[in-house]
Amino acid sequence: MSLSFSAAGLEVPEQVRAQLLQDDVAARLIQKDATLWGPEAESEAAVRLGWLDLPASSRSLVAQLADLRAELAAEGIDRVVLCGMGGSSLAPEVICRTAGVPLVVLDTTDPGQVTAAMTDLERTVVVVSSKSGGTVETDSHRRAFIGAFAAAGLDEEQIGRRFVVVTDPGSPLADTAAAMGARAVFLADPTVGGRYSALSAFGLVPSALAGADVGALVDEAEQLAEHLGDPANTAMELGIALGGGFRTGRDKLALADAEGTAIQGFGDWAEQLIAESTGKEGRGILPVVLESVDAPGSSGPDVLLAVVGARAPARGPAVGVDGPLGAQFLGWEYATAVSGRVLGINPFDQPNVTESKENTQAILAAGLPDEQPLATVGAVEIRAAGALLDGVDLTATDGLRLALDALLGAVPPRGYLAVMAYLDRLRDAAAADVRAAFARRTEHAVTFGWGPRFLHSTGQYHKGGPQSGAFLQLTGAVPEDLPVPDQPYTFGMLQAAQAAGDRKALADRKRPLLHLHLVDRAAGIGQLLDALG
Numbered sequence: 001m002s003l004s005f006s007a008a009g010l011e012v013p014e015q016v017r018a019q020l021l022q023d024d025v026a027a028r029l030i031q032k033d034a035t036l037w038g039p040e041a042e043s044e045a046a047v048r049l050g051w052l053d054l055p056a057s058s059r060s061l062v063a064q065l066a067d068l069r070a071e072l073a074a075e076g077i078d079r080v081v082l083c084g085m086g087g088s089s090l091a092p093e094v095i096c097r098t099a100g101v102p103l104v105v106l107d108t109t110d111p112g113q114v115t116a117a118m119t120d121l122e123r124t125v126v127v128v129s130s131k132s133g134g135t136v137e138t139d140s141h142r143r144a145f146i147g148a149f150a151a152a153g154l155d156e157e158q159i160g161r162r163f164v165v166v167t168d169p170g171s172p173l174a175d176t177a178a179a180m181g182a183r184a185v186f187l188a189d190p191t192v193g194g195r196y197s198a199l200s201a202f203g204l205v206p207s208a209l210a211g212a213d214v215g216a217l218v219d220e221a222e223q224l225a226e227h228l229g230d231p232a233n234t235a236m237e238l239g240i241a242l243g244g245g246f247r248t249g250r251d252k253l254a255l256a257d258a259e260g261t262a263i264q265g266f267g268d269w270a271e272q273l274i275a276e277s278t279g280k281e282g283r284g285i286l287p288v289v290l291e292s293v294d295a296p297g298s299s300g301p302d303v304l305l306a307v308v309g310a311r312a313p314a315r316g317p318a319v320g321v322d323g324p325l326g327a328q329f330l331g332w333e334y335a336t337a338v339s340g341r342v343l344g345i346n347p348f349d350q351p352n353v354t355e356s357k358e359n360t361q362a363i364l365a366a367g368l369p370d371e372q373p374l375a376t377v378g379a380v381e382i383r384a385a386g387a388l389l390d391g392v393d394l395t396a397t398d399g400l401r402l403a404l405d406a407l408l409g410a411v412p413p414r415g416y417l418a419v420m421a422y423l424d425r426l427r428d429a430a431a432a433d434v435r436a437a438f439a440r441r442t443e444h445a446v447t448f449g450w451g452p453r454f455l456h457s458t459g460q461y462h463k464g465g466p467q468s469g470a471f472l473q474l475t476g477a478v479p480e481d482l483p484v485p486d487q488p489y490t491f492g493m494l495q496a497a498q499a500a501g502d503r504k505a506l507a508d509r510k511r512p513l514l515h516l517h518l519v520d521r522a523a524g525i526g527q528l529l530d531a532l533g
C-alpha cells in the first residue's frame with residue numbers, strides 16, 4: 001500500500017486547490033522547479049530539492065549497510081548510539097521505534113542523560129550525524145565518547161573504529177572523521193536539507209545498523225514517488241489541507257499517531273519538518289504533538305487534527321494519512337513543500353535558528369548570567385522575564401499556581417503556550433505530562449519540547465513565526481556535571497547557556513516568559529503537575 005488521504009469537516013477554500021492546479025505545481029515539483037516559492041527562495045530551493053530523488057538514489061545504501069552491520073556484529077558490536085540533532089536524529093528515532101529495534105538517540109546536552117548513554121562501551125558503535133558538521137551538541141557528544149572509549153582502554157585506532165560518520169561532503173566533520181580514522185564515513189547528498197533527509201544516509205545509516213529494514217522504507221517511498229506528478233496525488237491533497245487549513249485560520253496542526261498503528265512517534269519528526277519549514281516571516285503552521293488522538297488540544301477553533309496511520313476521525317476538522325512509514329516521510333515532505341507555496345514562504349531555510357546558537361556562544365564566552373529567583377516554592381525557583389509576575393503574590397501558599405496562571409493569562413488570542421524543558425528526557429520523562437495538564441486548563445494550543453532538541457525544530461517557529469507565543473522554560477539542578485573534553489565548558493554549562501540564550505532571544509521579542517528552575521528535578525516536576533491540578 002502507498003499512501004491514502006482522508007479529510008473530515010475541513011473546508012479548504014476552492015481557490016487554494018484551483019491555483020495549485022492551474023500553476024501545474026505537481027509536475028513542476030517533481031521536475032525540481034526552484035521557482036515555485038518565489039524569486040527570493042529560488043537560489044536556496046535550487047539546492048534543496050534532492051529529497052525527491054532519494055527513493056531511487058538511496059537504494060544503493062541498503063546492501064552496504066547490511067554488510068556494515070554484519071561486520072560490526074562479527075566483532076560483538078551490537079549497540080548503536082546516534083549523536084545528532086534535529087534532522088540528523090528525528091527520523092532514525094521514528095524508524096527504530098516503529099521497527100521495534102533499540103537505538104540510543106543522543107540529542108541533548110543534559111549531563112545526566114549523556115553520562116547514562118556512555119555504558120556498555122565494549123559493544124557500542126557511535127554514529128555521529130551532522131550535515132553541517134558544526135553543530136555544537138553533536139561535536140560535544142563525539143568528544144565525550146572519544147574520552148569514554150579512551151578511559152575504557154581503547155587506543156586511538158580502536159577508538160576510530162567505533163565511529164561511523166554521516167555528513168555532507170566537505171564539512172569540517174568529514175575532515176575530522178578522516179583524521180580520527182572513523183570506521184565508515186557516509187557522505188550524504190548536499191542538495192537535501194536536514195529535515196528532508198529521512199530517506200537519505202541520515203535516516204538510513206543509524207537505523208540499518210540498529211537492525212531496521214531500511215530496504216522496505218525505500219520501497220515504500222518509491223511506490224509513492226511514482227504518483228507524485230499526478231495533480232491529485234495523496235501528498236498533494238495533504239499539502240492542500242495544510243495550506244488550506246492555514247488560510248481558514250486553522251494554523252495549529254495537532255499531530256497524533258493513530259491508536260494501534262505500527263508507526264511510533266511520527267509527530268516528533270513531522271514537528272520539525274513543519275515548524276522549521278513554515279514558521280517564518282511572522283507566519284507559519286504550529287505543530288502540536290499530542291499524546292493520543294483524543295488528548296487535550298486535539299480540537300479548537302484554530303486547530304486541524306492530523307492522524308497518522310488511520311482515516312480522519314469523523315468529528316473533524318481532521319485529516320488522516322495512512323500508509324507505511326517510508327511513504328509517510330516522502331508524502332509529508334512533499335506536502336510541506338506544497339504548503340510553503342500556499343503560505344508564501346521559503347520552506348527550505350531556517351533563518352532564525354542561528355540566533356539562539358549565537359546567544360549560546362556569547363554566553364559561554366562571557367559567563368553564565370547570575371539570575372536570582374523571585375521566589376522559591378519547595379523545589380521550584382520562580383524566575384520570570386519582564387513584567388509577567390508583577391502584582392502576583394508569589395509568597396502565597398499557591399504561589400506557583402498563581403505564576404502559572406499569570407503565564408496562561410498572557411497568551412494572546414489565537415496564540416499558544418510552549419513548554420520547553422532543558423531536562424533529561426529519560427529520567428525526567430514525567431515533565432512531558434505538563435503539556436496535557438496545561439492543555440486541560442486552556443483553549444490555547446500547548447506544545448512541549450525537550451531543550452535543546454526543540455531549538456532545531458519549533459525553535460524556528462517560536463522566533464520566526466507569528467509573535468503569539470507565551471513560554472515556560474524548565475531547567476533543573478545538575479547533581480553531577482560532565483566535562484566536554486578539550487573545551488572550556490561542561491555539558492551542564494552548555495545546557496544552561498542554551499537555555500539562557502533562548503531566554504534572551506524570546507525576551508528580545510518581548511514574549512511573556514516564565515522560567516522555573518527545579519532544584520530537585522523529580523520533586524519540582526511533581527509540584528508543577530500538582531499546581532496544574
Ligand SMILES: O=P(O)(O)OC[C@H]1O[C@](O)(CO)[C@@H](O)[C@@H]1O
Pocket residue numbers: 085086087088129130131132133134135138194195276350353455456457
Ligand atoms: O545536521 P546538522 O547540521 O548538525 O544540523 C542539525 C539541525 O540543526 C538545524 O540546522 C537547525 O537547527 C536543523 O535544521 C538541523 O536538522
